[in-house]
Amino acid sequence: MRLALNNVTYEIKGQRILDQLSCEITTGITYIIGKNGSGKSTLLKMCATALQPTAGTIEYTKLVENQQTVFQRKSLTTEEIRRTIGYMPQEFTGYAELSIERYLQYMATHKGIPRRHVKNIVHKWLEETNLYPIRRKALFTLSGGQLKKVGLIQALINQPQICILDEPFEALDQMERYYFDRFLRRYAFHSIILISTNIVEEMQEGDVLYLDRGWVRLFTGLEEESYQQVKEWIE
Numbered sequence: 001m002r003l004a005l006n007n008v009t010y011e012i013k014g015q016r017i018l019d020q021l022s023c024e025i026t027t028g029i030t031y032i033i034g035k036n037g038s039g040k041s042t043l044l045k046m047c048a049t050a051l052q053p054t055a056g057t058i059e060y061t062k063l064v065e066n067q068q069t070v071f072q073r074k075s076l077t078t079e080e081i082r083r084t085i086g087y088m089p090q091e092f093t094g095y096a097e098l099s100i101e102r103y104l105q106y107m108a109t110h111k112g113i114p115r116r117h118v119k120n121i122v123h124k125w126l127e128e129t130n131l132y133p134i135r136r137k138a139l140f141t142l143s144g145g146q147l148k149k150v151g152l153i154q155a156l157i158n159q160p161q162i163c164i165l166d167e168p169f170e171a172l173d174q175m176e177r178y179y180f181d182r183f184l185r186r187y188a189f190h191s192i193i194l195i196s197t198n199i200v201e202e203m204q205e206g207d208v209l210y211l212d213r214g215w216v217r218l219f220t221g222l223e224e225e226s227y228q229q230v231k232e233w234i235e
């Protein structure tokens, strides 16, 4: 799977938020970083097909084998992208009146997990993220960290090939961050994972897309030198 941004520009109310952004992103973790208001959430919404660029294109392609057994790149349609994506927006709320368990079972079914497996899969996630004891609480009664975990689970539950997570670790404690981070790291071998963050300490090895008025710098492998550089930009 490959994601290509080609001169992506986004304007709203006369303000240019992203200016001719171009880069290619493949499987693995890519951190989207930048100061407050630099356009991280806007970019992620566009990658999740929730917003359209004002100009330029966002293209997902995957390798498919044709009848002559030759591999070719095929562009995914919007429908195919939506079926392939797990997205957690920054302001995730889910269906506020549903309980955690009902909501996750609903999402798992909606995302195509066979009904006979749904209960077990949801049960496992609830146990592993310490949400099991409060599984019957309605989403609107949850704390910020509890809701964030539900948001992450719904995005990851069907192991999507594209995960788009907007500030996923905000409000999580150290152990919970560690749990999701370990999961994403394993998962990054076969999926594109986009994570926006303002916290450089959260970043592990990965690529970095730095948004600064349309400038883009992409690092492959986050080594000590690049890590320090990223810290300087953010501060």
Ligand SMILES: Nc1ncnc2c1ncn2[C@@H]1O[C@H](COP(=O)(O)OP(=O)(O)OP(=O)(O)O)[C@@H](O)[C@H]1O
Pocket (backbone or CB within 6 Å): 012, 013, 017, 034, 035, 036, 037, 038, 039, 040, 041, 042, 043, 090, 198
């Ligand atoms: N609906 C809107 N109307 C007007 N301006 C908007 C709208 N949505 C976003 N913006 C502006 O676009 C810019 C980028 O917003 P965005 O939320 O993408 O930034 P961000 O990098 O995710 O910020 P943060 O780190 O604070 O979450 C901001 O200046 C914001 O005020």
